[in-house]
Amino acid sequence: MHPIRKKRLTIVLFLLVGLGIAVGLATYALRQNISLFYDPSQIAAGDAPQDVRIRAGGMVEENSVKRDPESLRVRFRVTDFESSVVMEYTGILPDLFAEGQGVVATGRMGPDGVFVADEVLAKHDENYMPPEVKDSLEKAAARAEKNTAQSIPEY
Amino acid sequence: MRLMWQFFHKLGSPKWFYGIAGRWLPWLLISGLILSLAGIVWGLGFAPKDYLQGNSYRIIFIHVPTAFLAQSIYIMMATAAVVTLVWRMKLADMFVRSVAPVGAVLTFLALFTGAVWGKPTWGTWWIWDARLTSMLILLFLYFGVMALAAAIADEKSSARAVAILVLVGVINIPIIKYSVEWWNTLHQPATFKLTEKPSMPAEMWVPLLMVVLGLYLLFGWLAFVRMQTEILYRERRTQWVKAFVRP
Numbered sequence: 090m091h092p093i094r095k096k097r098l099t100i101v102l103f104l105l106v107g108l109g110i111a112v113g114l115a116t117y118a119l120r121q122n123i124s125l126f127y128d129p130s131q132i133a134a135g136d137a138p139q140d141v142r143i144r145a146g147g148m149v150e151e152n153s154v155k156r157d158p159e160s161l162r163v164r165f166r167v168t169d170f171e172s173s174v175v176m177e178y179t180g181i182l183p184d185l186f187a188e189g190q191g192v193v194a195t196g197r198m199g200p201d202g203v204f205v206a207d208e209v210l211a212k213h214d215e216n217y218m219p220p221e222v223k224d225s226l227e228k229a230a231a232r233a234e235k236n237t238a239q240s241i242p243e244y
Numbered sequence: 245m246r247l248m249w250q251f252f253h254k255l256g257s258p259k260w261f262y263g264i265a266g267r268w269l270p271w272l273l274i275s276g277l278i279l280s281l282a283g284i285v286w287g288l289g290f291a292p293k294d295y296l297q298g299n300s301y302r303i304i305f306i307h308v309p310t311a312f313l314a315q316s317i318y319i320m321m322a323t324a325a326v327v328t329l330v331w332r333m334k335l336a337d338m339f340v341r342s343v344a345p346v347g348a349v350l351t352f353l354a355l356f357t358g359a360v361w362g363k364p365t366w367g368t369w370w371i372w373d374a375r376l377t378s379m380l381i382l383l384f385l386y387f388g389v390m391a392l393a394a395a396i397a398d399e400k401s402s403a404r405a406v407a408i409l410v411l412v413g414v415i416n417i418p419i420i421k422y423s424v425e426w427w428n429t430l431h432q433p434a435t436f437k438l439t440e441k442p443s444m445p446a447e448m449w450v451p452l453l454m455v456v457l458g459l460y461l462l463f464g465w466l467a468f469v470r471m472q473t474e475i476l477y478r479e480r481r482t483q484w485v486k487a488f489v490r491p
Contacts, residue, residue, distance in 0.1 A: 097330045104411065112415045116426075124428040125373040146428060183367035185296060193430050210367045215435045217301060217444035219292030 126193050133172035137198070145174060145204055146193035146212065154188055164203075167192060178206040185211035255335050258475045259484050265468040272465035280309075280458025287451035303361040308435075309455045311354035313463060314382065315417055317347040321389070322414035325407035335471075337403035338478065340410060341393050342470035346463060348386035355379060366430060374423035375431035378416055385413040399478070 090098075116123060126146035127137040137143050150173060153166035162179045165188075176194055186192060191212030196205045218226075254260050287305035294301040321343060327336035358376070359369045370376065392409055396402035424433045435449075436442050442449045479485045 094330050098326075101326055101329050101411065105414070108412060108415050112419070116419070120427060123374050123426075125371070125430055126428050128428065146430075183365070185365055190296075208367075210371070210430060211365065212430055213297070213365055213432050215432045215443050217294050217304075217435065217448055219445065219447075220295040221292070222445065223295035 128169040129167060129172040129174045130169055132174050132198070132204075139198055142195060142197055144193055144195050145176070145206075146191065147174075148191055149186070149188050151188045167194070167204075174204050175202070176204045176206050176209075178209050180207075180209075182209055183211040185213060256331075256333050258335055258338070258479055259482075261335055262472055262475050265472055269465060269468055272461050272468065276458050276461030276463075276465055278458070279454050280462060283451045283454030283456075283458055287448075287455065291448050291451055292445075297365060300361060300364050303357050304435075305452055305455055307354060307357040307361065308452060309459045310350045310357065311379070312456055313459050314347055314351040314354050314379075315420060316460075317343055317350065317463065318382065318385070318410075318414065318417055321347070321410050322417075325410040325414075328403050328407040329411070332403075334403075334478070335475075337399075337406065338471050338474045339467065340389070340406055342474050343463075343467050344386055344389045344393065346466055346470075348383060348390065351379065351383040351386060355383065371430050373429040373431055374427045375420065375429050378420040378423050381416055382413075382420060385409075385416060388413075 126144035129145070129147050131137055132145060137145070145167065147167040147169045150166040150168045155164045157163065160179065161181065162177065163182065164175060164177050166173045166175050168174075176196075178194065178196075186209065191214065193210045193212055194204065194206035195208040199205050284305055288302050291302070291305075293299050321340050324336040324339045327333050328340070355376075358379075362371075363369050389406060389409055393402060393406045396405055423429060424431055435444055476485055476489070
């Protein structure tokens with residue numbers, strides 16, 4: 090390669106590496122601001138600010154959704170499989186809201202440790218499958234459960 | 245290796261490229277149209293629906309290819325920018341100028357289809373999470389490249405300025421790609437990874453892949469057409485263009 094071109098290529102590479110380091114450090118320093126939400130273990134550890142509007146997100150725990158029969162109020166537990174936080178919300182939930190699904194809620198932590206949300210968004214995961222496959226997976230799981238239940242020897 | 249360098253040096257001649265591009269055009273257009281149309285008809289009409297989202301997931305067949313290509317085009321532009329800066333090749337600069345508007349349109353389409361899908365699925369059109377914001381920055385980068393390319397009259401300094409801007413902006417691409425892994429975002433992680441099986445069945449990902457490949461070919465076609473125009477304009481004072489335009 091021509092020496093002038095080699096020099097130019099070195100300058101370009103230096104530019105890219107330097108820029109990469111600068112942006113990497115900046116985003117690393119700002120990581121908490123770039124993250125959209127706090128997860129329940131961060132809230133439990135006290136990393137989330139109190140009495141400020143924050144976003145909290147995680148998975149809606151199975152069998153934790155309790156609806157108020159009189160109003161649109163709903164309470165549920167959100168977990169990251171380490172800690173969990175109880176959330177309260179009044180309003181219409183998005184279509185994808187369900188137990189076992191991810192949510193991101195905006196609101197503040199109340200003094201009683203309940204997160205009062207004024208907006209709940211559903212978080213979708215990267216998995217897609219046809220309904221029939223989902224059905225057969227569930228049936229297979231149920232069968233497997235039954236089989237293990239039967240395999241315990243009786244006296 | 246030797247052959248590759250020979251090919252690379254031939255790229256220095258816009259006249260040579262003009263002829264090659266013309267020969268490729270019909271094949272790119274036909275194969276691109278067939279692949280992408282077949283993929284879209286299959287994906288939108290016949291692929292099974294999703295167990296959770298029902299039919300609304302089908303926007304993936306537009307959203308993913310446009311978002312994919314929008315980033316891919318930027319990487320190609322950055323490669324061309326290095327060639328401009330190091331080898332001072334005119335054709336590389338012509339490529340950057342010709343495809344920047346295409347990239348901008350595709351980025352806009354990705355943002356737009358994402359918003360249309362986000363409203364029923366997430367419950368909001370827009371959220372300032374890392375993936376959506378970095379994708380918006382990509383759109384502004386494309387606008388910036390287009391504006392800068394048009395702002396400087398002198399060809400050589402314009403080429404260099406545009407190349408530097410493109411190169412500085414390329415840092416945004418890994419940020420877009422890994423935003424969903426580095427930070428908590430509302431946007432889900434990638435369904436397709438190079439190292440793993442896609443987390444969707446074949447009757448969903450095959451049409452999706454067809455649209456992606458088809459869109460690549462259509463992009464190639466459009467890039468070549470636009471580059472030919474750019475070549476004729478930039479080389480308008482040369483003998484071969486004069487002879488070509490007014491035989």
